[in-house]
Amino acid sequence: MYFCFAxxxxxxxxxxxxxxxxxxxxxxxxxxxxxxxxxxxxxxLLVVRELLNGPKRYTDLAGAxxxxxxxxxxxxxxxxxxxxxIQKRRLPPPAAASVYELxxxxxxxxxxxxxxGRWGARSLGPPTTKDHLAPGWLVNAVRATCTGGxxxxxxxxxxxxxxxxxxxxxxxELLVEEASSPEADVVIETDPASLFRIxxxxxxxxxxxxxxxxxxxxxRADAERFLSLFSFDDRGSQSRLVEHV
Numbered sequence: 368m369y370f371c372f373a374x375x376x377x378x379x380x381x382x383x384x385x386x387x388x389x390x391x392x393x394x395x396x397x398x399x400x401x402x403x404x405x406x407x408x409x410x411x412l413l414v415v416r417e418l419l420n421g422p423k424r425y426t427d428l429a430g431a432x433x434x435x436x437x438x439x440x441x442x443x444x445x446x447x448x449x450x451x452x453i454q455k456r457r458l459p460p461p462a463a464a465s466v467y468e469l470x471x472x473x474x475x476x477x478x479x480x481x482x483x484g485r486w487g488a489r490s491l492g493p494p495t496t497k498d499h500l501a502p503g504w505l506v507n508a509v510r511a512t513c514t515g516g517x518x519x520x521x522x523x524x525x526x527x528x529x530x531x532x533x534x535x536x537x538x539x540e541l542l543v544e545e546a547s548s549p550e551a552d553v554v555i556e557t558d559p560a561s562l563f564r565i566x567x568x569x570x571x572x573x574x575x576x577x578x579x580x581x582x583x584x585x586x587r588a589d590a591e592r593f594l595s596l597f598s599f600d601d602r603g604s605q606s607r608l609v610e611h612v
Contacts, residue, residue: 418453419477420507422466513534553584553589556583561580565581
């Protein structure tokens with residue numbers, strides 16, 4: 368795919384200065400090609416994925432990305448830092464450790480990355496017991512797939528195989544935190560495959576509830592409404608209703 372914006376002139380020297388050190392060049396004046404030059408190298412977007420949930424130390428990133436290799440991780444961090452996507456910061460005492468975090472420019476990759484995840488999920492299939500789920504996966508899964516509406520004035524806790532996140536809506540915006548909450552109005556317990564099948568539409572929500580693949584503490588109606596927001600469709604296009612049996 369090639370987008371040509373002949374009428375737009377980018378004169379910002381900062382990103383042009385990045386390009387000579389980037390490993391891959393496409394020699395096209397194209398925003399898509401340029402974006403791939405910045406974050407298209409292997410592992411780069413997975414590093415960004417890990418930083419979506421907050422700053423991490425080098426060792427945290429290495430542990431969350433098994434198989435990356437220390438030299439490759441170091442190269443990706445250097446490239447992303449040079450591209451202005453991430454920055455390195457020294458934490459004050461008593462931590463006194465260096466962490467990597469997204470810059471405001473890098474934070475703008477959140478929605479494109481979530482959209483890419485929803486797109487990829489459509490042909491991925493549900494996880495099996497043999498699949499490794501990266502730490503923090505549930506936070507990103509809820510943020511990426513809970514789309515197209517809200518359940519106001521309610522706090523939800525989602526528990527999946529020992530992981531827990533809390534979700535609430537503030538002025539229609541979804542807020543998700545990686546923690547349990549004593550304030551939860553509704554607690555939803557399930558497994559990764561069942562959550563995937565609900566988001567994909569493969570399993571109707573009420574069937575998942577009746578089969579005990581999903582268990583609810585609190586209002587079942589609120590749980591159904593909340594789960595009906597989970598979808599791999601593009602954000603804002605969600606119109607799936609809770610199916611009746």
